[in-house]
Every structure is written in structure tokens, then in C-alpha cells.
Amino acid sequence: MMMTELPLDQVRTLLAVVDEGTFDAAAAALHVTPSAVSQRVKALEQRTGRVLLVRTKPVRPTESGDVVVRFARQLARLERDALAELGLPGEGEVTPVSVAVNADSLATWFLGALTRVPERERLCFELRREDETRTAELLREGLVMAAVTSSPEAVAGCSVRALGRMRYLAAASPEFVGRCLEGASLRDRLADAPVVTFDRSDDIQDGFLRQLGRGGASPVRHAVPASEGFVEAVVLGLGWGMVPEIQAGTLLREGRLISLAPDRPVDVPLYWQQWKLNSPALAAVAEAVAAAASGSLR
Amino acid sequence: MMMTELPLDQVRTLLAVVDEGTFDAAAAALHVTPSAVSQRVKALEQRTGRVLLVRTKPVRPTESGDVVVRFARQLARLERDALAELGLPGEGEVTPVSVAVNADSLATWFLGALTRVPERERLCFELRREDETRTAELLREGLVMAAVTSSPEAVAGCSVRALGRMRYLAAASPEFVGRCLEGASLRDRLADAPVVTFDRSDDIQDGFLRQLGRGGASPVRHAVPASEGFVEAVVLGLGWGMVPEIQAGTLLREGRLISLAPDRPVDVPLYWQQWKLNSPALAAVAEAVAAAASGSLR
Numbered sequence: 001m002m003m004t005e006l007p008l009d010q011v012r013t014l015l016a017v018v019d020e021g022t023f024d025a026a027a028a029a030l031h032v033t034p035s036a037v038s039q040r041v042k043a044l045e046q047r048t049g050r051v052l053l054v055r056t057k058p059v060r061p062t063e064s065g066d067v068v069v070r071f072a073r074q075l076a077r078l079e080r081d082a083l084a085e086l087g088l089p090g091e092g093e094v095t096p097v098s099v100a101v102n103a104d105s106l107a108t109w110f111l112g113a114l115t116r117v118p119e120r121e122r123l124c125f126e127l128r129r130e131d132e133t134r135t136a137e138l139l140r141e142g143l144v145m146a147a148v149t150s151s152p153e154a155v156a157g158c159s160v161r162a163l164g165r166m167r168y169l170a171a172a173s174p175e176f177v178g179r180c181l182e183g184a185s186l187r188d189r190l191a192d193a194p195v196v197t198f199d200r201s202d203d204i205q206d207g208f209l210r211q212l213g214r215g216g217a218s219p220v221r222h223a224v225p226a227s228e229g230f231v232e233a234v235v236l237g238l239g240w241g242m243v244p245e246i247q248a249g250t251l252l253r254e255g256r257l258i259s260l261a262p263d264r265p266v267d268v269p270l271y272w273q274q275w276k277l278n279s280p281a282l283a284a285v286a287e288a289v290a291a292a293a294s295g296s297l298r
Numbered sequence: 299m300m301m302t303e304l305p306l307d308q309v310r311t312l313l314a315v316v317d318e319g320t321f322d323a324a325a326a327a328l329h330v331t332p333s334a335v336s337q338r339v340k341a342l343e344q345r346t347g348r349v350l351l352v353r354t355k356p357v358r359p360t361e362s363g364d365v366v367v368r369f370a371r372q373l374a375r376l377e378r379d380a381l382a383e384l385g386l387p388g389e390g391e392v393t394p395v396s397v398a399v400n401a402d403s404l405a406t407w408f409l410g411a412l413t414r415v416p417e418r419e420r421l422c423f424e425l426r427r428e429d430e431t432r433t434a435e436l437l438r439e440g441l442v443m444a445a446v447t448s449s450p451e452a453v454a455g456c457s458v459r460a461l462g463r464m465r466y467l468a469a470a471s472p473e474f475v476g477r478c479l480e481g482a483s484l485r486d487r488l489a490d491a492p493v494v495t496f497d498r499s500d501d502i503q504d505g506f507l508r509q510l511g512r513g514g515a516s517p518v519r520h521a522v523p524a525s526e527g528f529v530e531a532v533v534l535g536l537g538w539g540m541v542p543e544i545q546a547g548t549l550l551r552e553g554r555l556i557s558l559a560p561d562r563p564v565d566v567p568l569y570w571q572q573w574k575l576n577s578p579a580l581a582a583v584a585e586a587v588a589a590a591a592s593g594s595l596r
Contacts, residue, residue, distance in 0.1 A: 103524065106523075111522070111527055111536075122518070125522075221422050222422050224423070226427055228525075228526045229425075232409050233412075236410070238409075
């Protein structure tokens with residue numbers, strides 16, 4: 001079965017159900033009856049021979065459903081671009097651009113990129129904040145059309161370009177250094193000292209310690225899942241942590257942070273992945289992101 | 299023989315003997331008599347049909363003993379992890395305190411509270427960032443033991459105390475005001491102007507417009523799901539938005555933001571909910587949070 005044989009009204013209906021969460025809400029959004037919505041989804045499931053939706057509240061697409069939803073979003077995007085090119089921008093339509101971006105990029109260089117996108121594009125940005133190792137997942141699931149990610153391997157149907165490397169420095173407050181890191185070797189002290197992490201899946205601190213030849217960081221781990229909050233927790237002395245160089249700069253100069261191992265930075269390469277679509281809107285965003293990244297990343 | 303059929307008290311005893319070096323030391327560590335230790339090790343050897351310990355001083359595990367010791371260590375690790383996950387630390391361990399907190403609190407007054415918790419408590423904080431309308435949900439699901447929430451209704455098994463009100467002001471950059479909000483009445487202009495929201499469930503901007511007598515905000519909605527990122531997006535002129543008074547203060551004084559309706563703030567009351575547990579650690583955190591909130595909230 002080819003995608004092009006999918007009845008587009010059914011595909012659009014499926015997308016509406018996923019976006020609105022329920023058959024009733026989708027019916028209201030599409031101005032049809034709930035039973036029409038239900039019939040279209042059922043017809044699409046029969047045609048594809050797959051269950052596309054788990055009927056929970058809100059509904060969830062199945063793995064096969066994800067594929068159709070991604071197709072539906074790309075379709076919607078192409079349609080809007082075509083209308084815009086024809087000078088028929090739907091009824092006062094705005095083009096939504098959904099992008100998954102890691103917290104540290106969002107806190108440092110990313111927003112500046114969005115202000116570089118020419119006004120005439122009439123876009124609205126829907127940002128999703130995710131760990132850079134997981135942003136590619138959102139792309140794969142069709143939940144976003146582009147992502148800042150640490151993965152150079154292209155997601156199916158996507159193109160990749162390198163943005164540069166984000167540098168992290170091991171840092172702590174002067175008070176913390178005096179209280180917890182004096183004497184002995186830094187690496188032994190660090191392994192026992194309280195550490196600030198972003199969340200449970202954040203292993204950049206452990207990676208740094210392994211580089212120094214230690215197994216991993218202390219069991220006293222504070223998780224502060226906000227980028228500025230993370231840096232503030234280190235400044236406040238809750239623990240040491242790997243701070244993005246961009247955020248550390250001023251704090252180091254003001255003496256509010258001390259760089260613990262200036263000669264041992266950790267660099268995380270970042271990539272831009274986006275749907276392979278001939279979309280002027282998406283292309284404008286990609287250009288702006290690449291330009292902003294080249295000014296801020298290494 | 300299956301590993302799961304090994305009596306776990308005997309396995310733990312064997313590990314204690316190996317770790318402590320003698321039956322007597324193991325008995326002291328386990329708070330049982332040396333003869334009980336000896337009987338358990340013997341019972342385990344009978345059950346496995348192997349000699350597990352060479353009775354030297356200190357004792358040494360045999361090859362079979364090594365297998366059981368490794369199993370015992372893995373078991374201990376799993377148990378610690380499970381206890382930590384349940385918020386039930388073993389002795390001498392660090393007490394994890396999991397708290398759900400809304401992004402704006404995390405970005406403003408909350409971290410200061412954590413530095414007020416006395417050092418002797420040996421806590422590690424595991425923060426979860428959630429919308430204040432959803433933090434109570436995490437409490438209900440048992441994923442956190444306390445939460446900063448907008449809901450005054452106690453979750454089952456939890457106590458509630460009021461923390462104060464977080465004030466939000468409608469604000470925009472001077473450049474944005476000149477470009478999008480000049481002429482006509484503010485409320486009509488605002489309803490058509492691009493707006494910055496936190497995420498899809500953020501309706502504080504719409505609530506403000508409804509207060510002014512308009513249906514809701516513009517279809518040009520940028521979603522920036524980070525607290526500082528949200529404020530920066532408003533400062534950069536992507537749209538107007540409801541900015542926490544605590545974050546707006548300096549920006550208003552520096553002229554980087556303009557307050558659009560100073561006489562129409564939106565106040566969000568915040569509450570602290572926590573498990574009804576007789577936990578000194580949790581009580582210390584609750585005290586520190588209430589003190590910090592009373593200094594920053596209204």
C-alpha cells in the first residue's frame with residue numbers, strides 16, 4: 001500500500017483526534033459529528049490493516065499511528081506552504097514550526113536565532129524542551145519537524161547539519177570549594193562531594209569523573225531540571241556541576257564560580273535535524289539557527 | 299537450583315562475614331549472636347551443596363562463595379535503589395527528597411529555600427519541574443513526596459499549607475509595543491498581537507485577555523517551555539506575555555520591558571503539599587520552603 005492511497009480526509013481526521021485528544025473534541029474542531037470522526041478513523045484502520053489509535057483518554061497513536069500522524073503533519077505543512085506561495089495564505093493562517101531543543105541551548109543561544117527569522121514568514125514557534133539525546137526521538141515520532149540534537153545519525157526522512165560544539169566546564173562556588181574540595185586530589189574529592197545534575201538521565205558529570213579516572217559521582221546528587229536553575233544551584237553551593245561555558249563566563253569573571261579543571265572541558269557536538277521538505281518557512285528557521293549557532297558554539 | 303530460592307537472610311549473612319572478615323565481626327554488624335551467623339552460613343552451604351567460605355582469618359570465599367557474594371552485592375544494590383526510589387533510605391545513606399515544583403518558582407524563589415535546609419540533614423534533592431496545575435498529580439501518583447502546587451485541595455494522605463501568591467504582569471518590549479500595540483485600545487491590540495506562552499497548557503495569557511473582556515489571545519502563539527527562556531522571548535520581542543513580577547522588576551526599571559496594564563496584575567496562589575510522614579528531613583525542607591516563599595511571594 002502506498003501512502004498516496006491514504007484518503008486525505010481520513011488522515012486529517014486522525015491528526016485532529018491526536019491533537020485534540022478525544023473524538024468529541026476533534027469533531028468540534030472539524031465541525032463534523034463525533035460519529036463521522038469515528039467512522040473515518042475506523043475506515044483508515046481498515047484500509048491500513050493496522051490499529052492506529054489506542055482509545056485512552058486522551059487517545060494515543062500506536063506505532064503505526066505515529067507514521068500516519070507524521071505523514072499528516074508533513075502534508076499539512078506542504079499544503080500551507082503551497083497556499084502561501086500561491087498568495088493564498090489560508091484564512092489568516094500562521095505557520096506553526098515545532099522544534100525540539102535541549103535545555104542548555106534554549107537557555108543560551110537558541111532564542112536569539114528565532115528573532116533572526118524574517119518577519120514576513122508569519123511563523124509561530126512551538127518549542128519542546130528535551131534532553132539533546134532524546135530530541136531525535138520526538139522527530140522520529142513526528143511530534144516536531146526539526147530538532148537540536150546530539151545525534152549525527154539522520155532520523156528517517158530527515159537531513160542533518162552540524163551546528164558546532166557546546167563546551168561544559170567543571171565548576172563550583174568558592175565557598176563550596178573551601179568546604180568540600182580542599183586537600184587531597186581534586187578527582188578523589190570530587191567523587192565524594194555533592195553534585196548537581198539536571199535530571200536522572202544527565203550523566204555529563206559522571207562522564208567527566210570517568211575521564212579523570214574515577215568510577216562516577218557521589219551518591220549525594222541533586223537534580224535541578226532547569227538550565228538556569230542548574231547553574232544557580234552550583235552558584236548557591238548545593239554541589240559542583242558541569243556548567244555550559246556560555247553561562248559560566250560572567251560568573252567566573254565575577255568570582256562567583258571557580259573553574260575546577262580549566263584544561264579538561266567536555267564538548268558536546270550538536271546537530272540540526274529537520275524533515276526533508278521543500279518548505280521555505282523551515283528553511284528560513286534552519287538558516288537562522290545555523291547562523292546563531294556559529295556565533296555561539298565552538 | 300535457582301538463585302531466587304536462596305534464603306535472603308542467609309545470603310546477607312554470608313556477605314557480612316566476607317565484608318567484616320570474621321564470624322564475630324559479622325555478628326556485631328548484624329546485631330545477632332556469632333552462633334546464629336555460623337548456623338546461617340552452614341545452612342546456606344547445605345542448601346547449595348557447596349563449601350562457600352574458607353575458614354581462615356579473615357575468611358575467604360571459595361569459588362562458589364564468590365558467586366553467592368556477587369549475587370548478595372547485586373541484591374543489596376537493588377534494595378538500596380528500591381529504598382531510595384521509595385524515599386526510604388538505609389542507615390548512613392543520603393536521604394533523597396523528591397519535590398515537584400512549577401517552572402516559575404524554580405526560576406525565582408525556590409532554589410534559595412534549599413540552601414536554608416541545615417547541612418546535617420544530608421539530603422539530596424530530586425526536583426521535578428511541572429506546571430503548578432499538574433504538580434499535585436505527581437504527588438497523587440507517588441512520584442514525589444512534596445509539591446509546590448496551585449491546588450489548595452489536599453491530595454489523599456497529604457497536608458497543605460499556603461505559601462503566598464505569585465504575581466504576573468502583562469509585559470512586552472518597547473520595540474514590540476511600538477510595532478504591534480500602538481493605537482486602538484490595548485485589549486483589541488493584544489488580542490491580535492503575537493503572544494508568548496510557556497506551553498500548550500499555559501492559559502494565563504488567555505485568562506488575562508478574558509479579564510479585559512476579550513475571548514482569547516492571538517493565533518500567533520510561540521511556546522517557549524523554559525521560565526527564563528519565556529521572559530527572554532518577551533524581551534526579544536517575539537510577543538507579549540505574563541511575566542512573573544519577581545523576574546520583571548529589573549527589566550522594567552531598565553526599560554527593557556514595559557508593563558502593559560500595571561493596575562491589572564494576575565495573582566496565582568501557591569501551596570505546599572507533602573506526604574503526612576513523620577520525616578525530620580521533609581519537615582526541614584517544608585520549613586525552609588515556607589520561609590523562602592514568605593520572603594518572595596505576596
